[in-house]
Amino acid sequence: MTPALDIPVLETERLILRAPRESDFEHEREFFATEGSRFVGGPLPAHRVWRSLAMLIGHWAFRGYGFWALEDKESGTYQGRVGLWFPEGWIEREIGWTLMPHGQGNGYATEAALAARAHAYDVLGWDTAISEIDPKNEASKAVARRLGASFEKMYDDPEYGPIEIWRHLAPTDLENGGMEAYA
Numbered sequence: 236m237t238p239a240l241d242i243p244v245l246e247t248e249r250l251i252l253r254a255p256r257e258s259d260f261e262h263e264r265e266f267f268a269t270e271g272s273r274f275v276g277g278p279l280p281a282h283r284v285w286r287s288l289a290m291l292i293g294h295w296a297f298r299g300y301g302f303w304a305l306e307d308k309e310s311g312t313y314q315g316r317v318g319l320w321f322p323e324g325w326i327e328r329e330i331g332w333t334l335m336p337h338g339q340g341n342g343y344a345t346e347a348a349l350a351a352r353a354h355a356y357d358v359l360g361w362d363t364a365i366s367e368i369d370p371k372n373e374a375s376k377a378v379a380r381r382l383g384a385s386f387e388k389m390y391d392d393p394e395y396g397p398i399e400i401w402r403h404l405a406p407t408d409l410e411n412g413g414m415e416a417y418a
Contacts, residue, residue, distance in 0.1 A: 252303035314338030317347035
């Protein structure tokens with residue numbers, strides 16, 4: 236069941252960005268039971284994964300934006316999540332991504348994050364955004380680079396420890412051709 240919130244559906248060439256659903260839980264539970272989830276707060280027991288998924292929906296209710304679930308247009312398979320994030324205590328508004336193992340290495344994070352950033356800038360009026368990345372997460376740093384983001388500084392997150400802050404190009408930079416090198 237989809238929550239009764241006004242969560243817009245975005246589409247890219249290969250993906251549908253839609254509201255998270257309870258049916259996404261099984262994929263999330265499986266992922267967060269593995270060491271592969273270490274860069275995003277895992278591993279986690281199933282009850283914490285369920286609460287985390289519920290929190291993603293709650294973020295939409297509180298902020299009017301949040302993480303979309305990624306669904307492959309062709310197969311309908313849940314691929315992970317990408318979205319806009321700014322919970323209480325976060326240092327700045329963020330663009331984030333978490334892909335399931337079967338969704339990794341296909342360019343889905345970049346494709347979906349571009350759509351999420353366009354929504355943040357064009358619809359919500361954001362003038363900047365960051366991505367917080369674990370210093371050991373080379374795959375996530377590669378996504379940030381493909382998005383045109385650059386390393387800005389280290390941040391000592393009270394919950395997660397040392398985190399790299401990657402700054403995304405501002406809307407005016409994107410308008411002035413700032414993404415030419417990343418196309």
